[in-house]
Amino acid sequence: MKSVTSRKVYLYLFWVILFIIQNRLQQWFDPFQYLDEIFALLIVPGVLFWIIKKKEKIIWTKEKILFLVLLLVFVLSGWAGYFVYHYQPFANAVKDAYVNLKFFMAVGASFLMFANEEMDFEKLKKKIWPVMNAIVIFLFVLCLVDLCFGIFSTETRAGMRAVKLFYSAYTFLVGECVFLSAIYLWFFDLKQRKIVPPLVMLSFVMLSTRRAKAMGAVACILLVYLLVFYKRKKLSKKVKAFTGVVLVIAVLTGLLQLVSYYIMMGVESARAVLTLGAPFIAKDHFPFGTGWGAYGSAFSAEPYSPVYTRYGMDKVWGLSPSYHEFVSDTFWPMVLGECGIFGFAAFIGVLILFVKKVITLKTNRSAFASALIPLLYLLISSSSESAFANPIAVPLAFWIGFLFAEQKVMESKKGRACCEIEAETKNCI
Numbered sequence: 001m002k003s004v005t006s007r008k009v010y011l012y013l014f015w016v017i018l019f020i021i022q023n024r025l026q027q028w029f030d031p032f033q034y035l036d037e038i039f040a041l042l043i044v045p046g047v048l049f050w051i052i053k054k055k056e057k058i059i060w061t062k063e064k065i066l067f068l069v070l071l072l073v074f075v076l077s078g079w080a081g082y083f084v085y086h087y088q089p090f091a092n093a094v095k096d097a098y099v100n101l102k103f104f105m106a107v108g109a110s111f112l113m114f115a116n117e118e119m120d121f122e123k124l125k126k127k128i129w130p131v132m133n134a135i136v137i138f139l140f141v142l143c144l145v146d147l148c149f150g151i152f153s154t155e156t157r158a159g160m161r162a163v164k165l166f167y168s169a170y171t172f173l174v175g176e177c178v179f180l181s182a183i184y185l186w187f188f189d190l191k192q193r194k195i196v197p198p199l200v201m202l203s204f205v206m207l208s209t210r211r212a213k214a215m216g217a218v219a220c221i222l223l224v225y226l227l228v229f230y231k232r233k234k235l236s237k238k239v240k241a242f243t244g245v246v247l248v249i250a251v252l253t254g255l256l257q258l259v260s261y262y263i264m265m266g267v268e269s270a271r272a273v274l275t276l277g278a279p280f281i282a283k284d285h286f287p288f289g290t291g292w293g294a295y296g297s298a299f300s301a302e303p304y305s306p307v308y309t310r311y312g313m314d315k316v317w318g319l320s321p322s323y324h325e326f327v328s329d330t331f332w333p334m335v336l337g338e339c340g341i342f343g344f345a346a347f348i349g350v351l352i353l354f355v356k357k358v359i360t361l362k363t364n365r366s367a368f369a370s371a372l373i374p375l376l377y378l379l380i381s382s383s384s385e386s387a388f389a390n391p392i393a394v395p396l397a398f399w400i401g402f403l404f405a406e407q408k409v410m411e412s413k414k415g416r417a418c419c420e421i422e423a424e425t426k427n428c429i
Contacts, residue, residue: 004116004118004119005118005119005120005123005124005127006127008114008116008119008124009124009127009128011113011114012114012124012128012402013128013131015039015398016135016183016395017135018035019035019036019176019179019394019395019398020135020176020179020180020395022035022036022391023166023167023168023169023172023391024166024167027166027168033391036102036106036391036393036394036395037098037099037102037394039106039109039394039398040098040101040102040103040105040106040109040394040397041105041109042109042112042113043105043106043108043109043112046108046109046112046113047108047112049112050112063353063356063357066349066353067350067353067354070346070347070349070350070353071101071104071346071350073342073343073346074100074339074343074346074347074350075097075100075101077287077288077289077339077340077342077343077346078093078096078097078100078288078289078291078292078338078339078343079093079097079291079292080288080291081285081288081289081290081291081292081294081338081339081340082291082292082293082294083291084285084288084291085285085290085291085294086291087290087291087293087294087305087306087307088291088292088293088294088299088300088303088305089293089303092292092293092299092300092303093291093292093293093299094292095293095299096292096293096297096298096299096300096338097292099297099298099299099389100292100297100335100388100389102389102393102394102397103388103389103393103394103396103397104350104354104397106393106394106397106398106401107397107398107400107401107404108401109398109401110397110398110399110400110401110402110404110405111401111402111404111405111408112405113401113402113405114401114402114405114406114409115404115405115408115409116405116409117409117412117413119405119406119409121406121409121410122190125186125187125190126190129187129191132180132183132184132187132198133198135180136180136184136198136201136202137201139165139177139180139201139202139205140201140202140204140205142165143163143165143204143205143208146161146163146165147161147163147208152164152165152166157210160210161208162208162209162210162211163205163208163209163210164209170209170210170211170214171211171213171381171385171390171392172391172392173205173206173209174206174209174211174213174214174217175377175381175390175392175395175396176392176395177202177203177205177206177214177217178206178217178221178373178374178377178396179374179392179395179396179399180198180202181199181202181203181217181221181373182370182371182373182374182396182399183370183399184198184199184202185199185221185224185225185366185369185370185373186366186367186369186370186403187366188229188365188366188369189364189365189366190366199221199225203218203221206218213377213380213381213384216377216380217373217376217377217380220372220373220376220377220380221373224369224372224373224376225369228365228368228369228372229365229369269316269317269318269326270316270317270318270319270326270327270329271326271329271330271384273313273316273319274295274296274313274319274327274329274330274333274334274337275330275332275333277311277313277333277337278295278296278332278333278334278336278337279336280311281295281307281311281336281337282336282337282340282341282344285337285340286340286341287340287341287342288339288340288342288343289336289337289338289339289340289341289343290305290307290337290338291338292338293305293338294307294337294338295307295308295333295334295337295338296327296328296330296331296333296334296337296338297327297328297334297338297386297389298327298328298386300327300328301324301327301328304321304324307337328385328386328389329384329385329386330383330384330385330386331381331382331383331385331386331387331388331389332344332382332383334386334389335347354375355375357404358371358372358375358400360407361403361404361407364406364407364410367403367406367407370399370403371399371400371403374396374397374399374400375400377396378393378396
């Protein structure tokens with residue numbers, strides 16, 4: 001057990017650190033941009049090892065079958081649209097279909113990687129705690145230095161410097177901080193209030209990006225922390241007041257973003273046009289949509305999808321053939337446009353089943369709180385970015401898969417312990 005746990009500690013740290021610096025590495029070496037796709041693909045050898053070497057049998061439940069059926073409907077809807085309309089090359093369709101599946105594949109890959117009955121997760125926590133602290137302190141200090149001396153290129157919002165550190169976009173920094181925050185919530189049962197200082201530092205870094213989604217993420221972390229860990233305890237007036245202020249600011253920020261979003265619709269922003277156009281495109285391409293790589297995805301830009309020209313979107317700033325920086329600035333419109341009504345409904349069903357699976361973690365409050373944060377963040381960010389198809393979705397999927405692995409190992413150990421007790425009882429009789 002010791003050797004297995006030690007190997008898994010190094011494996012865990014390898015992937016966590018690699019995910020955190022991936023964006024920086026890909027700015028130096030292009031191949032690193034495929035790290036998230038490569039990790040998701042590890043589910044293939046993982047399944048083969050699970051079946052052949054470990055000789056594990058897959059227990060098929062109604063929910064598992066329904067999950068796979070809905071996921072298949074989602075994927076096939078996109079392919080049906082592709083074969084009917086042929087808007088984009090086959091290579092673009094393959095890439096886009098894979099990118100939209102990689103979140104769920106990454107969850108499975110992580111689960112298979114760590115679901116070993118010889119794993120000691122409590123020992124793993126103790127081993128990785130100091131490393132996680134070092135990572136958070138590094139990001140926090142780097143953020144302070146950047147705020148004071150401006151060592152990284154950035155922009156100003158409301159007269160204040162917006163921090164993105166060494167990441168290419170603010171959303172990557174926020175996503176990585178959410179990833180780390182989720183991990184720290186997992187430490188609660190072991191470290192209790194010692195997780196608060198790292199969470200505060202990560203929240204400070206997120207808020208320094210001056211992004212609305214960062215405020216939403218911080219509010220979610222605070223809410224989950226209080227509701228999961230302190231729902232049965234009486235909170236002090238100071239804590240209640242602080243929580244109230246944070247929530248009010250978060251709500252106001254969200255409303256302001258919503259108002260500005262509708263104002264932007266009047267001047268035809270890329271995100272607004274993609275959102276407004278999706279229902280009409282789904283209707284005109286009923287029931288399967290335009291097909292993979294044709295609408296609202298990164299692969300719809302090169303070559304330029306004829307869908308945009310057909311609906312007059314090629315003249316919108318950020319969606320034009322010469323400048324299409326914001327072509328993948330939405331998620332739900334992309335799903336509706338590319339996969340149609342059937343694919344959209346199937347994906348909603350997949351998410352509902354996935355949320356139900358996350359809820360089964362509630363027997364372990366630390367794991368439950370830890371899994372809620374990535375899920376809530378992806379739902380928040382789905383309004384303004386590619387969310388589940390975004391590179392940042394894979395680290396979050398890695399962590400949720402890790403928590404599912406812990407759940408399986410704990411249940412297996414409990415089941416084995418019960419069998420041993422029952423056997424001993426029979427021998428005594």
